[in-house]
Amino acid sequence: MFDLPDAAALPRLRPASSRPSLGLIGHGAFGAFIHPHLARFFDVVVHDPADSASASLASVAARQIVVLAVPLAQMRGVAVAIAPHLRPGALVVDVCSLKVAPLAILAEALPEHVEILGTHPLFGPQSGKAGIAGLRIALCPLRGRRARLAAQLLRRGFGLEVVQSTAEEHDRQMAYVQGLTHIVSRIVLAMDVPPLELRTTTFEHLTRMVDTVRHDSEALFRTIARDNPYAAEVRERFAAATAEVMERLGAP
């Protein structure tokens, strides 16, 4: 058993050897983005299946904390693969944009002797490129007793605003928060808008929204706008509202 870094003691720099070890599985856009932030408090070791030079899955899964930064589609495969290597009392954390589905997979695939904490950082490489202090993270604790310590570290260590919720409530809200922004941004990108010099303040807001989403993967888009259990409701409301607005414009 081990403890997360004590947030009250954070200003004091610990020697590298006494810092908790953290295995980061997945070094894609998001994994690479959070790596330096995690390295402020943890001794980080990375495994990425696409990088043969990274540490082995077995050695990374044997750390005190294991962070899974993999797409939802790979969650079950990764969970099954790490299960035999997880140490008793380890804390497994996921950062998926959904919470119901990945937490169900982890609850089923991981041994009883590990703790499981669902998180969803409500930011990414674009919105967090100037720093993450002041940004939000959703916490959905599933199993174990270290959620409160984790929340403290996220607040005082990383400066994040922590919002705790159930996985269901998280997914319902995200179906709107992320579903809407991503659907609208994908539509604007698909329109291939010509270069525009006469820009309103309102258009600058639209541009900023599209720019934060522009480089996200199609896999993330499908996770948000299709795999979320509440996404169908949002898509239906969007389609109905679009039809209503277009009808208003069509009238003479």
Place this chain on the structure above:
Amino acid sequence: MFDLPDAAALPRLRPASSRPSLGLIGHGAFGAFIHPHLARFFDVVVHDPADSASASLASVAARQIVVLAVPLAQMRGVAVAIAPHLRPGALVVDVCSLKVAPLAILAEALPEHVEILGTHPLFGPQSGKAGIAGLRIALCPLRGRRARLAAQLLRRGFGLEVVQSTAEEHDRQMAYVQGLTHIVSRIVLAMDVPPLELRTTTFEHLTRMVDTVRHDSEALFRTIARDNPYAAEVRERFAAATAEVMERLGAP
């Protein structure tokens, strides 16, 4: 004949009696919003058909500068009504969100002895509520020689960024700039989104966009998304892109 205030002399305060007189026709949301800004440099008199306590149309139309802050649907009626009262050398300015249609109306309905300057302030009561310095205005000079003086005053007096263009180029760009933001915002408003606590940075951009459009009139929406000669093209591209994105989500 008279001159616009000399921008170079602006820091010196003129006595009220020596300031050019300006008639403001229309005191709706936008007219009321620009009134105090105009009052910094001009002796402003207002006529609003909905306010019987305002000055008469004839007296307001007889000023050195006449600003028309009326919806496009009322432009012809107002132009015909003011025509007999306009003084030789007067400068007539419109602030409509479109430029081709209102300038065609003014060119036809106003006497040859007045100058005509099309403008489109690319801001409004929401985006300009904390001040207008640094915001943009489009200028489409139609008739007369005072466009350059007006641009100077707008730049140095009001602190605006002035972008000059033809009426056609203005309307083509605005079909996207305003069409997209207003169509998307109306759709989001029509969706009746539930209250959301878990907000991403991207969603804050969407919210800011919707909030600047939320209180605009349905008449302004139709001007932007239906009456603009290029609006049909934008609506068609939006519909095609929406269908494409929804299809991508529908695939298994």
